Amino acid sequence: MRASDGEILTLRPDGFVPDMAAIEAYLNGLPGLYRHSDDAPWTLVAPASDLPRLLSDPNPKTSRPGDPQYVLVSVSNDEIWIHPGYTTLTWARAQRVAGWLLKLGPWRVSGQDRELGVIRDESDLFQQSYYDPDIPTLDPKNPTESPPRVGVLTTYRHLSGDPESPSYFHTVFRVHSSGAFSCDQKSPVDDVHWEGRLDSTFVERWNSLVAQLDFAQPPVAELDPVSLVTLGVEHPGHECVKLFDAAHPPESFAVLVRLLEDWAQSLLEERPPAELTDLVMTFARDTSQHVS
Numbered sequence: 001m002r003a004s005d006g007e008i009l010t011l012r013p014d015g016f017v018p019d020m021a022a023i024e025a026y027l028n029g030l031p032g033l034y035r036h037s038d039d040a041p042w043t044l045v046a047p048a049s050d051l052p053r054l055l056s057d058p059n060p061k062t063s064r065p066g067d068p069q070y071v072l073v074s075v076s077n078d079e080i081w082i083h084p085g086y087t088t089l090t091w092a093r094a095q096r097v098a099g100w101l102l103k104l105g106p107w108r109v110s111g112q113d114r115e116l117g118v119i120r121d122e123s124d125l126f127q128q129s130y131y132d133p134d135i136p137t138l139d140p141k142n143p144t145e146s147p148p149r150v151g152v153l154t155t156y157r158h159l160s161g162d163p164e165s166p167s168y169f170h171t172v173f174r175v176h177s178s179g180a181f182s183c184d185q186k187s188p189v190d191d192v193h194w195e196g197r198l199d200s201t202f203v204e205r206w207n208s209l210v211a212q213l214d215f216a217q218p219p220v221a222e223l224d225p226v227s228l229v230t231l232g233v234e235h236p237g238h239e240c241v242k243l244f245d246a247a248h249p250p251e252s253f254a255v256l257v258r259l260l261e262d263w264a265q266s267l268l269e270e271r272p273p274a275e276l277t278d279l280v281m282t283f284a285r286d287t288s289q290h291v292s
Contacts, residue, residue, distance in 0.1 A: 001115075001116045001117060002116070002124070002125060002126060002127045003109070003116060003125055003126060003127075004111070004127075005091055005127075005128070006085070006086060006091060007084070007111045007112055008081070008084070009081070009082045009084070009094075009098065009109055009111060009116075010079055010080070010081050010082075010109070010110040011079060011080045011081075011082070011098070011101060011107040011108070011109050012078060012079045012080075012107060012108045012109075012110075013078075013105060013107055013108075014106045014107055014108045014118045015105070015106065016104070016105035016106070018101075018104050018105065019200060019201050020075065022104075022200060022201065022204040023075060023080070023101070023104075024075060025203070025204045025207055026100060026178075026203075027042045027073060027075070027097070029151055029152075029178075029207075030042075030044055030093075030097075031048035031134045031150060032044055032045035032046060032047065032048030032049075032050070032051045032070070032093075032134060033045075033051075034051060034054055034055060034070075041072045041073055041074040041081075041083075042071075042072070042073040042074075042075075043071070043072060044070055044071040044072075044073065044090075044093050044097070045068050045069070046069060046070065046085070046087070046089035046090045046132065048134045050068035050069070051068070053068050054068040054070065069085050069086060069087045069089065070085055070090060071084055071085050071090050071094045071097070072085075080101065082094050082097060082098060088130045089130075089132065091130045092129075092130035092131055092132035093132050093134070095122065095126055095129060095130060095132075098122065098125060098126075099122035102119060102120065102121060102122055102125070103200070104200050106118050106119065106120045107119055109125060134150075144174035144175065144176050144180055144182045146174070146234060147237070148176060148234055148235070148236060149236060150236065151176055151177040151178055152176070152177040152207070152210060152233060152235055153174060153175070153177075153234045154173075154175045154176075154210050154231070154232070154233050154234075155172065155173070155174050155231070155232045155233075155234070156171075156172070156173040156174075156175075156229065156231050156257075156260045157170070157171070157172050157230045158171045158172075158229045158246055159228060159229075170184075170185070170186050171183065171184070171185050171264040172184045173260050175198070175206065177203075177206075177207050177210070178203075179197045179198040179200070179206075180197055181194075181198060181276065182194060182195045183263070183264070183267060185264065185267065185268060190283060191283065192281060192282070193281070193283075194279060194280070194281055194282075195279070195280050195282075196276050196277055196278045196279040196280065197276075197277050198276065198277070199274065199275050199276070202275045209255055209259075210233060210256070212252050213233060213240075213242075213252050213253060213256070214250065214251075214252040217250035217251060217252055217253075218250070219243075219248075222245070223243070223244070223245050227246040227247045228243070228245065228246070229244060229245070229246040229249075229257070230242065230243050231253060231256070231257070246261060259275075263275070263276065
C-alpha cells in the first residue's frame, strides 16, 4: 500500500536501531532549513530560496497566499514524523527525506489513520516521484563530482614519484558529506577506480572529522615528495586546500589522514575496510567487480 500525495507519515524502525545522530546531521545539511529551537521540528522550505521570507515572519498568525511552503520533520528515539506540506515541491522534499531514511533499513510506516506496512524502498512507498530542484540527483557516473552543488566534498590526493616513472603511484579519494565516495588508484600494476558509500553508522563521524579541520594550522615538517598530499574541502562556491606531508600532518588533520591512508592501503590489497560499503571496483580496461 502506497502513501497518497501530501499524506502525513510516521516511520518506526522495524528490526534495526537507526543512528539518530546521523539522521539529525543529514537533516541539518539540507537546503532551506529552519528550526525555532533545538526541540522544534525541522522546517524544510521548498524552494530553499524562500527561506529568507520565512525567517522574516516565522510565526504568522494566519497563512496568506504566496507564503513560503515547507515540510516539517520531527525526530524521536522511536519514530520519525513527516508532514509533507501542500505543494509538489514540498512533497518532493518529503520524499527525499523518506527515501534517505529507507536506505538505513526497513521502517513500519503509518499514514493518516492507516497502516502502510513495512517499507524497504522508496518505490514501495510513493506512487509518483516529484523532482526537488534544491537537491540535485548525483550523477551515477560521478557521484562525487566537483564542485558540489550541495553538501561538502572532501578530496585527498597522495602523489608519489615522477609521473613518467614506472614507480609512480597516486591515490585520490573524494568523499561527499552524504556518504558517497570514490577512489582512484594508479600503480605500476594497474589503474583502479572504486565507488561506494560510507557505512551509514560512520557518516556522522566522517562529517565531524571534516568539520574539525583547521586550514590555518601551519605544516609541522618539511615537505617530502614521497609522502606529499593535498586535502581540500569544497562547499558550493567555496574551497579550502592544504598541502602537507602525510607522515606529519597538521594536528587537526591527523586522524582523517591516518584513516584515508589506511583505506588506500586496504583497497590496494583488496581488503575493503569496514567503513566502506557497496563497493564496485573498475579497472582501466573497463571491467567491473562488485566487492561488497
